[in-house]
Amino acid sequence: MSAAARELGEGRERLLEVRGLTIGWGSKVLQTDLTFSVDRGEVFAILGRSGAGKSTLLRFLVGLEEPTAGHVEIAGHGPVDLTAGLPPFGVMFQAGALFGSMTVGENVGLALDEWTDLPPVATAAIARTKLALVGLEGAFDKLPSELSGGMIKRAAIARALALDPELVFLDEPSAGLDPITAREIDGLIRALNEGLGLTCVVVTHELESVFAVADRCIVLGDHGGGIVAEGDPRELRESTDPRVREFFNRRPRS
Amino acid sequence: MTTVAAPHAGAGSSDRAEPATFTIERSPGAVRLSGTFRTTEAARAWQELHAAVASAGSGELVLDLSDVKRMDGGVIALVVAARAELATQGVTARIVSTPEHLRPLFELYRGMERPAERVRRPSLGGLETVGDAALRWASELRDAVHFFSAVAAAFVRVVRRPRSAHLKELPWLVERAGFDALPIVVLISLLVGFVMGYQSARQLERFGANVYVADLVGISITRELAPLMTAIIVVGRSGAGFAAEIGTMKVSDEIDALRVMGLQPIARLVIPRLVALALVLPVLALVSDVVGIAGGLFVAVVSLDVTAHAYLLETRRALVGWDVWQGLIKSAPFGVTIALIACQQGFAASGGAESVGRRTTTTVVSCLFTLVLLDAAFTFTLRMLGK
Ligand SMILES: Nc1ncnc2c1ncn2[C@@H]1O[C@H](COP(=O)(O)OP(=O)(O)OP(=O)(O)O)[C@@H](O)[C@H]1O
Ligand SMILES: [Mg+2]
Numbered sequence: 001m002s003a004a005a006r007e008l009g010e011g012r013e014r015l016l017e018v019r020g021l022t023i024g025w026g027s028k029v030l031q032t033d034l035t036f037s038v039d040r041g042e043v044f045a046i047l048g049r050s051g052a053g054k055s056t057l058l059r060f061l062v063g064l065e066e067p068t069a070g071h072v073e074i075a076g077h078g079p080v081d082l083t084a085g086l087p088p089f090g091v092m093f094q095a096g097a098l099f100g101s102m103t104v105g106e107n108v109g110l111a112l113d114e115w116t117d118l119p120p121v122a123t124a125a126i127a128r129t130k131l132a133l134v135g136l137e138g139a140f141d142k143l144p145s146e147l148s149g150g151m152i153k154r155a156a157i158a159r160a161l162a163l164d165p166e167l168v169f170l171d172e173p174s175a176g177l178d179p180i181t182a183r184e185i186d187g188l189i190r191a192l193n194e195g196l197g198l199t200c201v202v203v204t205h206e207l208e209s210v211f212a213v214a215d216r217c218i219v220l221g222d223h224g225g226g227i228v229a230e231g232d233p234r235e236l237r238e239s240t241d242p243r244v245r246e247f248f249n250r251r252p253r254s
Numbered sequence: 255m256t257t258v259a260a261p262h263a264g265a266g267s268s269d270r271a272e273p274a275t276f277t278i279e280r281s282p283g284a285v286r287l288s289g290t291f292r293t294t295e296a297a298r299a300w301q302e303l304h305a306a307v308a309s310a311g312s313g314e315l316v317l318d319l320s321d322v323k324r325m326d327g328g329v330i331a332l333v334v335a336a337r338a339e340l341a342t343q344g345v346t347a348r349i350v351s352t353p354e355h356l357r358p359l360f361e362l363y364r365g366m367e368r369p370a371e372r373v374r375r376p377s378l379g380g381l382e383t384v385g386d387a388a389l390r391w392a393s394e395l396r397d398a399v400h401f402f403s404a405v406a407a408a409f410v411r412v413v414r415r416p417r418s419a420h421l422k423e424l425p426w427l428v429e430r431a432g433f434d435a436l437p438i439v440v441l442i443s444l445l446v447g448f449v450m451g452y453q454s455a456r457q458l459e460r461f462g463a464n465v466y467v468a469d470l471v472g473i474s475i476t477r478e479l480a481p482l483m484t485a486i487i488v489v490g491r492s493g494a495g496f497a498a499e500i501g502t503m504k505v506s507d508e509i510d511a512l513r514v515m516g517l518q519p520i521a522r523l524v525i526p527r528l529v530a531l532a533l534v535l536p537v538l539a540l541v542s543d544v545v546g547i548a549g550g551l552f553v554a555v556v557s558l559d560v561t562a563h564a565y566l567l568e569t570r571r572a573l574v575g576w577d578v579w580q581g582l583i584k585s586a587p588f589g590v591t592i593a594l595i596a597c598q599q600g601f602a603a604s605g606g607a608e609s610v611g612r613r614t615t616t617t618v619v620s621c622l623f624t625l626v627l628l629d630a631a632f633t634f635t636l637r638m639l640g641k
Contacts, residue, residue, distance in 0.1 A: 062514050082513045091514040097507035111515045159511075 014075050015040040015167060015199050016061065021070030023056050030056055031226055034070070036218050040166070043193050043200045043213050045233065047247060048220030054203045055094050057220070058169055061201065062091050074167070086115050090160030094171040094203075096152035098144035098159070104131065105140040108159045115163060130158040133188060135181070150177045157185070161192070167199045174206050186212045207248065211237075219247055276322075278302040283314065288321030293328030303336045310345050320351035327359060334363050394602075401598045405528070408521045420522045427526055431492040432534035436541065438491075439484055443542040446479060447471055447549020455558050464558045468568035471550030473577055480542035481581045482629055484535060485588040489621040493596040496527055497617040500600025501610035509601070524597040531589030539585040543578060584632045588625055595621050 016038040024030045030053035038044040046054050059065045061072055063080030073079055077088050098107050108127035112118060118126075124140075131137055134154035144152060153173060160168050173189070174182035186209050192198040193213075204210060210217060210233045217236070221228040221243055229236050229244040237248045276289030276299065285306045291299055306315075317333065319325075325333075337347040352360055412419040454470045500523055503509050512519045547569060554560040599613040599620070 059510075064510050064513060082516060083518065084516075086516040087514060089514075091511070093507045093511060095507060097511040099508055099511070100502070100506070111517075114515070114517055 013040040014038070015042075016044075016201065017071070017073045017075065018061070019071050019073075021057075021060060021067055021072060023053055023060050023065075023067075025056065029224065031220060031224050032069070034227060036227060036230060038167075038199060038201060038216075040075075040199055041193070041197045042215045043189060043202065045210050045214035045217035046201065046203045046220065047205075047210065047217055049222055049247070050205075052220040052222055054220060055171055058091075058171055058201075058203060062089065062169055063087070086111075086163070088165060089167040089169060090163065090165040092153075092156045092160040092168070092170045092173060094175075096144070096156040098147075098152055098155055100144055102143075103140065104136065104142050104144065104147065104155045107144070107155060108162050111159070111162045127158075127162065130161055131155065133161070134158045135184065150181060153177065154181070154185070157188075164196070166197075167201070169201045171203045172205065173202060174204065174209050182206065182209065183212075185209075189213050219244055278306070280306050280309075284316040284318060286318040286321070287333075288323075290323050291325040291329040293326040296326070296329050296332060299329055300332050303332060307336050307339055307343075310340060310343070310347075312344055313346070315340060315345050315347045317347055317349045318351055319349060319353065319356070322353055322356065325356055325359075327363070330356070330359050330363050334360070397602060398598055401601060402594065404520050405524050405594065405597075408518065408525055409528075412521065412525055418521065419525060421526055421529070423526045424530055427530035428534055430495075431488060431530050432537060435484075435487060435491055435534075435538060439487055439538050439542055440545050442483060442487065443475075443480065443545040444549040446483065447475060447546035447551075448553055449549075450474065450479075450546075451550035451553030452557070455553060459558065464554070464560050465564055465568050467550060467554050467558060467560070468565045469572035472547055472569045472573045475546035475550075476543050476573060476577045476581045478581070478629070478633075480539045480546055481535075481585045481588060482625065484538040484542050484585065485592065485625050486622065488531065488535060488538070488589070489592055489618055489625070492527075492531065493592045493617050493621050494614050496593065496596035497600045497603075497614045498610055500597055501603030501613045504601060504603045505606055505610060519601075524593070527597060528590055528593040531593040532586045533589070535585040535589035535592075536582040539582055540578075543581065580632075580636060584629070587628065591624055591628060592621050595624065 014037050018037065019035050021034040022029060022032045023034065034057070046057060048054050056065075060067055061080075063072070063082045071079060074088060080087065098104070099110070102110065105124060105127050108130050109123040112123040112126055113120070116123070128137065128140055131140055134157050136151060136154050136158065139147060139151060139155060144155070147155065153176065157170065157173055160170065170189075174185045177185065189200055189202065190213055193200060200213075202209075202214065214233050216231060217229075217233045218227045219229040219236070220226070225243070229239060229241060233248075236244055239245060239248070276287065276291050276295075278299065279286040279288075280302075285303070287299075317337065319333075333349065337349065340347040349360070450471050451467050454467050455464070458464055458467055458470075500509075503523075509519045509523075512522065551562060551565045554565045555562055596617045599617040603609045603613045
């Protein structure tokens, strides 16, 4: 948690509020009755095994899917409406979702072009800086098809940060990266969180990242088990609940 | 007792340490497996096991593995599957004397032991199949209507605030859909004019009505063939292209990435394509008119002894401006139709590459069908209006 947020103490501000949310695809329900909230200035991790519905949950949080039950609210903005102007958050999709017809620089600069009156030179300068943040200065003029899998992830993080949102959603930012780059991404998340008070909602499998960056986390159970644990990951590690232990001790229940 | 010995493995695996030789001996109440079982040579083992399973009476069957030197995972899976199949027949198969080194693998494959409950989709009766298809069709239709109303709304917004239109892409789209299509439009129109002229020439010659080939070619090209042919070419080039392009963006989350930036994919992707085809098609149709008539002229001059001058004069006499206009006017809605269907199908893609392919095919088929319907409607309406 950033120093600023810590000083707020009791007066912490809810930034993201999820109540009684049901997620799924069409008639297939993945999880029901999800309730949790994220405070401003927090790094919040969503954990769970593959297929538990983490990416799907993210789609509901950012307003790409209309909930059939429950609410998602972003404080001060109400329920998310993607047709009502610039959303107050940035999103990084699990597979990057870079625009294949644009260069990496244009990908990062697109939102800046659309939502600010900056001249192209200025948006390019900002895009270049954001790319440098994730160690991709050299990729500015490349097409996404010319990047490696890890580079695509990093470019997608840069794109999510383009307009300096107060909240970012990152779907497995460090999965599939080499350990050094993965730690650099963790460092970046911490630095942005502490320096700018950026609130991060991170889906991740990397326990090392969770312990390094997350203030709080939820663990989604398999087979619609709902939220099986919520809290500080360092404390959850000591939990006696087998469903939580199996996750934090990296071994299947026997 | 039967013994089956697999032939020695061919040259391909001769460098392997153990040759794949195995025997499966069947005796009442027991099957004895020995030797080396490899997945690549498992077909024999499967057949033999299957025969053993089929002929197993009831009660108990012993699968004796004591002489197995080596068994690949795939073959273990077959043995476990055979045991599961026996269990469904009420036969208890016991696997005995599993060599020490294979035990962990058998443990690992234990999951298959439960007879696989095949999740059969309930097979539908005739009526249900029809009902199911109708439901699916209805939901497709609902999605399409939803999409078209979203396009209409986006269009209204653009008309109100033209600055909100994303026409940056327009020149590029016009170039791709129009300019790049010129060679094929010219070639096909020329050939069609040529063929029409030639076919009609043979009839007209008999009546000495050679020069009327100009009327025939001129009127059919301008009124019907040019707009329809260019539309069909554009369906194949741009319609399929738009559907594949947008479908790929959809399945790789790019459309969603636009939405979470607060950008409107329909306004950005559909409106420019719609405008591009509405502009491009009439121009292509006009080119096709000219080239088609030129094709007819060529035939008339070469094989009908009609002079170029006479042919052109006759064309001018036969064609009224309305013939040409009517063809060009209907080209614009043809273009809009193609763009709408292609984009709708692109947006409806979901899942993966397979879906993009299917949507592209659907685009071409629905476009052709709709174009012919539209054309018939046009002709009919104009007829009623007495034109
Ligand atoms: N487009 C889709 N249409 C239908 N079902 C889907 C779709 N995408 C995902 N699913 C289903 O939703 C379930 C959860 O998928 P999701 O991608 O949310 O999992 P996840 O927790 O993010 O897993 P991972 O850690 O592997 O990314 C899966 O069972 C999957 O089959
Ligand atoms: Mg996921």
